Amino acid sequence: MSWEASEARSYFCPCGEGHYTVTDLSDDWGRYDSSWAMLCPKCRETHGLYTFHTCCSGLTETHHAWVSKKLLADLAEAMTQIREEKISLGLYLEKWYGDVWRSHFKLMSRKNVWLILTENGKHYPSLSTFYNHIRHSGIIKKLNDYLRYDDLEIILRILKINDEELESRAKTIRDLERLANLQEEKIRQSTYKKSRVFVIPTS
Numbered sequence: 001m002s003w004e005a006s007e008a009r010s011y012f013c014p015c016g017e018g019h020y021t022v023t024d025l026s027d028d029w030g031r032y033d034s035s036w037a038m039l040c041p042k043c044r045e046t047h048g049l050y051t052f053h054t055c056c057s058g059l060t061e062t063h064h065a066w067v068s069k070k071l072l073a074d075l076a077e078a079m080t081q082i083r084e085e086k087i088s089l090g091l092y093l094e095k096w097y098g099d100v101w102r103s104h105f106k107l108m109s110r111k112n113v114w115l116i117l118t119e120n121g122k123h124y125p126s127l128s129t130f131y132n133h134i135r136h137s138g139i140i141k142k143l144n145d146y147l148r149y150d151d152l153e154i155i156l157r158i159l160k161i162n163d164e165e166l167e168s169r170a171k172t173i174r175d176l177e178r179l180a181n182l183q184e185e186k187i188r189q190s191t192y193k194k195s196r197v198f199v200i201p202t203s
């Protein structure tokens, strides 16, 4: 299914000396988006397009805005750092706790494994989903999937680990995520309202 494009509308760019265009796109599935093109050479040097989503009454809306390239680069750097720290923490978990983790469940029935992982079914996944997962990938693969930052709380609870190094790595990630959230907040506030204000007559 192809996108249908509206006529492009022109708006003043952030520096005010040129303009950019926005073309609305829609398709037969009721999807909407827009395509933004910066035509000001000066703003093309300093600004990049930032895309983000908001959710309102179950509908996801996509927004675009021009953002200083410096802010975009800072955010991209923070996201890369978070990704790398998470990978590194996963490797650390595998190295120091992988065997302990897997052998913890070794003699248990599959249902007991599920009961322990989910605290008696209090958390995701449901028993049937859990069975589905292990039918697809096997129990070892399923257990290995827990050896990552996002499931750290579960591992700490079950193995009762007290590890300062691990705690400090987790704190680093939490701090980086807080910083990245602030950066995103700053980007959304500083740019979103600015540039869509003045319409240049197109004909």
Ligand SMILES: [Zn+2]
Pocket (backbone or CB within 6 Å): 013, 014, 015, 016, 017, 018, 019, 040, 041, 042, 043, 044
């Ligand atoms: Zn400009």
